[in-house]
Amino acid sequence: MESADILALWKSYSLQLDTSLALNRKNAADITRLKVQSLLAVMKPVKIFTLIAGILWVAFLDMLIISLFQAASPFFLVSAIIQVLLTKLAIGVYVYQLVLIHQADLSEPVFETQRKLAALRTSTLWVTRLLFLQLPVWTTFYLNTTMLTRGPLLLLIIQVLVTLLFTAAAVWLFVNIRYENRNKHWFRLLFAGKEWAPVIKSMELLSQIGEERD
Structure with missing residues (x-):
C-alpha cells in the first residue's frame, strides 16, 4: 500500500472518529438537557401548591383584617398587615419563578438557560428571606393593652425575650x-x-x- 493510500485511509478514519465524537457529545448534551427538564418539572407542583396556599392564606387574612379592623387590637392589626404584605411579596416571587421555569426552553443557548436558572436560584434565596422576616409577628399578634399593663411581670419579661429572640433570628437569617x-x-x-x-x-x-x- 502506497503512502498516499495510507494517508487517505488515515484521513478517512480521523474523519469518522471526529464525527463519532461529535455525535456522542451531542447525545450526551441531549441527555443532560432531558435531565435538566426533568429536574425543573419536579419543582413545578411544589411551587404551584405553595402559591395556591399563599393566595388562600392572604385572602383569609385580608378578610379578617377588614372585618376586625374596628374591634381588633392594634398589635393584631399591625402583625397581620406585616404578615400579609410579606406573604404577598413572596407570592409575587413564586409567580416570577413559575414564569422562569415555563420559559426555560432547553433548545435555546446554554448560557440563556443558565441565566434563568441563576435568577431562579437568587429568587429562591429572596423568598426564603422574606418568609423568615415574618417570625417576630407570630409573637405579637395575640397581644393587647391589658396584657401589657396588667399582666404578670414575669409574663411580660418572657414575652419581650421571645419577641427579641425571634426578631434576632429573622434578621440573622435575612x-x-x-x-x-x-x-x-x-x-x-x-x-x-x-x-x-x-x-x-x-x-x-x-x-x-x-x-x-469549550
Whole structure:
C-alpha cells in the first residue's frame, strides 16, 4: 500500500472518529438537557401548591383584617398587615419563578438557560428571606393593652425575650441566607427540599455542557 493510500485511509478514519465524537457529545448534551427538564418539572407542583396556599392564606387574612379592623387590637392589626404584605411579596416571587421555569426552553443557548436558572436560584434565596422576616409577628399578634399593663411581670419579661429572640433570628437569617453560605450545615438544613436542590443540580449539569463545548 502506497503512502498516499495510507494517508487517505488515515484521513478517512480521523474523519469518522471526529464525527463519532461529535455525535456522542451531542447525545450526551441531549441527555443532560432531558435531565435538566426533568429536574425543573419536579419543582413545578411544589411551587404551584405553595402559591395556591399563599393566595388562600392572604385572602383569609385580608378578610379578617377588614372585618376586625374596628374591634381588633392594634398589635393584631399591625402583625397581620406585616404578615400579609410579606406573604404577598413572596407570592409575587413564586409567580416570577413559575414564569422562569415555563420559559426555560432547553433548545435555546446554554448560557440563556443558565441565566434563568441563576435568577431562579437568587429568587429562591429572596423568598426564603422574606418568609423568615415574618417570625417576630407570630409573637405579637395575640397581644393587647391589658396584657401589657396588667399582666404578670414575669409574663411580660418572657414575652419581650421571645419577641427579641425571634426578631434576632429573622434578621440573622435575612442577612446570612446567601449563596456563599450554601455549604454550611444550617443552610443545607433549610434548603434540603425540592425548591433548591433541582436548581443547583440543573446548573451543575448545564455547566458540564458548557465545559465540553469549550
